[in-house]
Amino acid sequence: MTNFAHIAFYLAGAVAVLATVLAITRLVAVHALLYLIVSLLAVAVDFYIMGAPLLAALEVIIYAGAIVVLFVFVVMMLNLGTQARETERLWLTGRAWIGPAILSALLLAELIYLILRPPLLGSLSGVTSPKQIAIALYGPYVLGVELASMLLLGALVGACHLGRSSLSETEVQR
Amino acid sequence: MTAIPMADGLILGAILFSLGLAGLLLRRNLLFILVSIEIMLNGAGVAFVAAGSRWGQPDGEVLFLFILAAAAAEVSVGLALLLRYFHRRQTLDAESMSETRG
Amino acid sequence: MLRLLWLVPALPFASSLVLALVRLPRRAVAWIATSSIAASTIISLLVAGSFLSTPPAAFAYTEALWRWFDAGSLHPEIALYLDPLSLIMMVVVAFVSFLIHLYSTEFMSGDDGYNRFFAYMNLFVASMLTLVLADNLLLLYLGWEGVGLCSYLLIGFWYRDSDNGRAGRKAFIVTRVGDTALMIGLFLLFHRLGTLNIQELMRRASEQWPIGSSAALAAALLLLGGAIGKSAQLPLQTWLPDAMAGPTPVSALIHAATMVTAGVYLIARTHVLYALAPQAQFAVAVIGAATLLMAGFSALTQHDLKRVLAYSTISQIGYMFLALGVGAWPAAIFHFMTHAFFKALLFLGAGIVIKSLNDEHDIFRMGGLRKHLPVAFWTFLIAGCSLAGLPLITAGAFSKDWILWGAYGAANGSTGLWVAALTGVLLTSLYTFRMIFLVFFGEQHSQVTYRPGNAMLIPCLVLAFLSIVGGYMKAPFASFLGTSLPWNSKVGAIPIGETASGGIAAAVFFLGVYLAYVLFLRKPNLTMAVASSRAGRVLHSLWSSDWAMDWLYDRLFVRPLVWLANSGKSDLIDGFYSGVAWLNKTAWRGASRTQSGRLRWYAAGIAAGSIVLIAVVLFL
Numbered sequence: 011m012t013n014f015a016h017i018a019f020y021l022a023g024a025v026a027v028l029a030t031v032l033a034i035t036r037l038v039a040v041h042a043l044l045y046l047i048v049s050l051l052a053v054a055v056d057f058y059i060m061g062a063p064l065l066a067a068l069e070v071i072i073y074a075g076a077i078v079v080l081f082v083f084v085v086m087m088l089n090l091g092t093q094a095r096e097t098e099r100l101w102l103t104g105r106a107w108i109g110p111a112i113l114s115a116l117l118l119a120e121l122i123y124l125i126l127r128p129p130l131l132g133s134l135s136g137v138t139s140p141k142q143i144a145i146a147l148y149g150p151y152v153l154g155v156e157l158a159s160m161l162l163l164g165a166l167v168g169a170c171h172l173g174r175s176s177l178s179e180t181e182v183q184r
Numbered sequence: 185m186t187a188i189p190m191a192d193g194l195i196l197g198a199i200l201f202s203l204g205l206a207g208l209l210l211r212r213n214l215l216f217i218l219v220s221i222e223i224m225l226n227g228a229g230v231a232f233v234a235a236g237s238r239w240g241q242p243d244g245e246v247l248f249l250f251i252l253a254a255a256a257a258e259v260s261v262g263l264a265l266l267l268r269y270f271h272r273r274q275t276l277d278a279e280s281m282s283e284t285r286g
Numbered sequence: 287m288l289r290l291l292w293l294v295p296a297l298p299f300a301s302s303l304v305l306a307l308v309r310l311p312r313r314a315v316a317w318i319a320t321s322s323i324a325a326s327t328i329i330s331l332l333v334a335g336s337f338l339s340t341p342p343a344a345f346a347y348t349e350a351l352w353r354w355f356d357a358g359s360l361h362p363e364i365a366l367y368l369d370p371l372s373l374i375m376m377v378v379v380a381f382v383s384f385l386i387h388l389y390s391t392e393f394m395s396g397d398d399g400y401n402r403f404f405a406y407m408n409l410f411v412a413s414m415l416t417l418v419l420a421d422n423l424l425l426l427y428l429g430w431e432g433v434g435l436c437s438y439l440l441i442g443f444w445y446r447d448s449d450n451g452r453a454g455r456k457a458f459i460v461t462r463v464g465d466t467a468l469m470i471g472l473f474l475l476f477h478r479l480g481t482l483n484i485q486e487l488m489r490r491a492s493e494q495w496p497i498g499s500s501a502a503l504a505a506a507l508l509l510l511g512g513a514i515g516k517s518a519q520l521p522l523q524t525w526l527p528d529a530m531a532g533p534t535p536v537s538a539l540i541h542a543a544t545m546v547t548a549g550v551y552l553i554a555r556t557h558v559l560y561a562l563a564p565q566a567q568f569a570v571a572v573i574g575a576a577t578l579l580m581a582g583f584s585a586l587t588q589h590d591l592k593r594v595l596a597y598s599t600i601s602q603i604g605y606m607f608l609a610l611g612v613g614a615w616p617a618a619i620f621h622f623m624t625h626a627f628f629k630a631l632l633f634l635g636a637g638i639v640i641k642s643l644n645d646e647h648d649i650f651r652m653g654g655l656r657k658h659l660p661v662a663f664w665t666f667l668i669a670g671c672s673l674a675g676l677p678l679i680t681a682g683a684f685s686k687d688w689i690l691w692g693a694y695g696a697a698n699g700s701t702g703l704w705v706a707a708l709t710g711v712l713l714t715s716l717y718t719f720r721m722i723f724l725v726f727f728g729e730q731h732s733q734v735t736y737r738p739g740n741a742m743l744i745p746c747l748v749l750a751f752l753s754i755v756g757g758y759m760k761a762p763f764a765s766f767l768g769t770s771l772p773w774n775s776k777v778g779a780i781p782i783g784e785t786a787s788g789g790i791a792a793a794v795f796f797l798g799v800y801l802a803y804v805l806f807l808r809k810p811n812l813t814m815a816v817a818s819s820r821a822g823r824v825l826h827s828l829w830s831s832d833w834a835m836d837w838l839y840d841r842l843f844v845r846p847l848v849w850l851a852n853s854g855k856s857d858l859i860d861g862f863y864s865g866v867a868w869l870n871k872t873a874w875r876g877a878s879r880t881q882s883g884r885l886r887w888y889a890a891g892i893a894a895g896s897i898v899l900i901a902v903v904l905f906l
Binding site for chain 1: 193195199200210218219234236238242246248249254255258259276
C-alpha cells in the first residue's frame with residue numbers, strides 16, 4: 011500500500027505537470043480546458059494521498075466541476091471558430107516563449123532552492139478528517155469564513171451586473 | 185515505510201505555480217490568462233495542503249478552501265468582464281487594451 | 287483747518303484701494319475716482335486758504351501722523367510738511383489731477399480696463415501728494431517710487447501690445463538708474479548727518495559742511511542723479527518719448543504736468559545742499575541748458591503728435607533745471623506751475639485730436655481741424671502760445687522770461703546760459719507752431735469721427751483760462767514763495783535789464799512763429815528741400831532719433847549685458863542645475879515608459895520583482 015501510494019503520488023504529480031504544460035500551450039480553448047481538468051483531477055489524487063480526502067472531493071466538484079464548466083460556458087458563448095486558432099498560432103511564435111520561460115524558470119529554481127534547503131524536513135503523513143476542518147472553519151477561522159462569504163456575494167452582484175445583456179455600454183462606463 | 189517527503193509536495197506546488205506564471209506571461213488571449221491564474225492558485229493550494237499534511241493540522245486545508253472561494257469569485261467576475269470586453273471589441277487580445285498607458 | 291492736511295493724500299489712496307478691490311459699475315468707478323480727487327483738491331484749497339490767512343510760525347507747518355519704524359538711530363515719521371513750496375506743489379498737483387480725472391472719465395469710456403485705469407491714477411495722485419508733502423526723505427522716496435510704479439503701470443496700460451509693455455519697462459529701468467543714485471544719496475546723507483528729516487538735514491548740512499566740501503558735492507550730485515532720472519533730463523531722458531505709449535490722460539498727468547517735475551521739486555526742496563556745492567549746482571544748470579536745446583531740436587523732427595509734446599516736456603523741464611542751476615529758485619517753481627497748466631492742456635487737446643481722428647498720431651496726416659474742433663483748436667492755440675511764450679498775455683511767457691532773466695541775472699547766471707535759453711525760445715516757438723500749423727491749418731487729410739463731450743471740454747477750458755491768468759500771479763507768487771525759497775541774486779552789475787531780456791525773447795518768439803509759418807504752411811517745398819539735402823538728412827535722422835541716444839545705450843549697455851548673460855548661460859553652476867533637471871527628466875521618461883498600459887508587461891514586472899525579492903532574501 012505504501013509503495014503503491016508513493017508511486018501513485020509521483021505518477022499523479024507527473025500527470026498534473028504534463029497536463030498543465032499541455033493546457034497552457036493549446037491553441038484551442040476547449041482543448042486547454044480539458045487538459046486543465048486532467049491536471050485538476052491529478053492534483054485531486056495527490057490531495058487524497060496527502061491525507062486530505064475532503065479537499066480531493068472539493069477539487070473535483072468545485073474546481074473541475076464548477077469553475078472549469080464556467081469557462082466552457084464562456085467559450086461556448088464566445089463562439090470563436092477556426093479563425094481564433096490561426097490567431098493563436100500567430101501569437102505563439104518562438105520568440106514569445108523566451109521571456110516567460112526565463113522568468114518562470116528563474117522563479118522555479120529559486121522556489122526549489124528555498125524548499126530543499128536543509129532545515130525543511132518532515133514527511134506528508136497527517137490525515138485530517140472533514141470534522142476537524144469544519145471545527146477549525148467555525149472556530150478560529152470564522153472571521154475568514156464571513157469575509158469569504160462577503161467576497162462571494164460581491165462577486166455574485168458584480169457578475170450579475172456585468173452580465174446583464176440589456177445593459178448599454180454607457181451605463182457600464184458610468 | 186518511508187513517507188513522501190514534504191519537499192516533494194511543495195515542489196509540485198512550485199512547478200504548477202511556475203507553469204501558471206509562464207502561461208500568464210505567454211498567452212495574449214484573455215481566456216488563457218484567466219486559465220493560467222487558476223493554475224497558479226491551484227499550485228498555491230497544493231503547497232498549503234502539503235504543509236497542512238506535514239503537521240497534521242486542518243489549517244492548511246482551511247486556507248485551501250479560502251483560495252477556492254477567492255478563485256470562484258475571481259473567475260466569475262473575470263469572465264463577466266471578458267464577455268463584455270469581447271462584445272465591445274470583438275477580440276480577446278490583451279495587447280489591444282492599453283488605455284492606461286502613462 | 288491745517289489739521290485736515292493728511293486727508294489730501296489719504297483720500298486718493300483710499301479710493302484707489304476701493305477701486306482696486308471692489309468690482310463696481312463704470313459710473314460708480316468714475317464717480318468715486320473723480321470725487322475723491324475733487325475732495326482732495328477742495329481740502330488742499332481750504333488748507334491753502336487757512337495757511338495764507340493765518341500763516342503758522344516760520345511759514346511752515348508739520349503734521350506728524352505716526353512713527354513709521356525704529357531701526358537703530360533711524361526713526362522716520364509719517365509726517366507731512368507744509369511750507370509755501372510744498373503748498374504750491376500740492377495745490378497744483380491736486381487741481382490738475384482733478385481736471386485730468388474728469389477728462390479721463392470720457393476719454394477712457396470705451397476701454398475695458400476702466401476700473402484698473404482709475405485705480406492706478408488715484409494711486410498715482412496719492413503717491414505724488416505723499417512725495418510733495420513728505421517731511422523726511424524716506425517718505426519722499428516712498429512717494430517717489432510710488433509714482434514710478436504707477437508710471438510703469440500706466441505706460442504699459444494697454445499691455446496686450448508688447449511694444450507698450452516694452453516702453454513701460456524701459457521707463458522703469460531707466461528711471462531706476464536715477465533712483466539708485468538717489469538711494470545711495472540718502473544713505474550718504476544719513477551716514478554723515480544722522481537724520482533724514484529734510485529741515486533738520488538742511489540745518490545740519492549748513493552747520494557741518496563748509497561751502498564746496500566734497501561730502502556736500504557727492505550728496506548733491508547723487509540727488510541730482512535721482513532728479514534727472516525722474517525728470518527725463520540728459521542723459522536719462524530716453525524713456526519719456528517712449529512713455530507716450532500710455533493713454534493720453536496719463537501722458538498729460540504723469541509725463542507732463544506732475545511726476546516728471548518731481549526732480550525739480552527734489553532739488554528745490556534740498557536747495558541748501560546745492561548752495562553748499564556750487565559745482566553740483568552748476569552741473570544742474572548745464573544739464574538743463576543742454577537738455578532744453580537737444581530736446582528742442584528733436585521736437586522739430588517728430589511726426590507723432592504726442593512725441594513732439596514729449597520732447598517739448600523734456601525741453602521745458604530743462605528750463606526748470608536751468609533756473610534751479612542758476613539759483614532762480616522761484617522761477618523754476620513758477621515755470622513748473624504754468625507748465626503744468628499749459629502742457630496738461632496741450633496733451634488734453636492732443637487727446638481730443640487723436641480720439642477724433644480715430645487714433646491717428648501722425649501730424650502730417652492731420653490738418654485743417656480748425657473748423658471741425660473749434661474748442662480744441664482755441665484751447666490748443668492758447669496753450670501753444672503759452673508754451674512758446676506769447677509775451678504779455680500768456681502765463682508761459684511770464685515764467686519763461688523770468689527764467690531767461692535768471693539765466694543772466696541770478697547768482698550763477700552767465701551769458702552762455704542766457705544765449706542757450708534764448709535759442710531754446712526760438713526752437714520752442716518753431717516746433718510749437720509747426721505742430722499747430724500742421725494739425726489745425728492747411729488741408730484736411732483725415733475725417734473727424736468723434737466729437738468730444740463736456741467732460742473733455744470743460745477741463746480744457748479751465749486750463750486755458752489758467753494758462754493765461756496764471757502769469758499775472760507772478761508778483762504775489764514771488765513774495766509768497768520767497769519765504770521758503772529765496773531768489774539768489776547776482777553780485778555785481780548786470781549788463782542787461784529784465785525788461786530788455788523779455789523784449790529780446792518776445793522778438794525771438796515772433797521770429798520763430800514767422801519761420802514756422804514760412805517753413806510749414808507757406809512753402810513746405812522749401813522745408814522738404816532743406817530736409818532732403820545731405821546735411822539735412824543727417825541732422826534729421828540724428829534729431830528724430832533723439833541724438834541717437836537709444837542707439838548709443840543699446841551698444842554701450844544693453845548688448846554687452848545680453849552678451850554677458852548669454853555667455854554665462856552654460857557655465858558650471860548652470861550646468862549642474864540643468865544636469866539635475868536632465869536627470870529628473872530622464873528618470874521621468876524611463877518611469878513613464880514602464881506605464882505602457884499592457885497587462886502582460888505589468889504581470890512580467892510583478893514576476894521579475896518577486897524573483898528579485900526572493901533572491902535578496904535567499905542570497906543576501
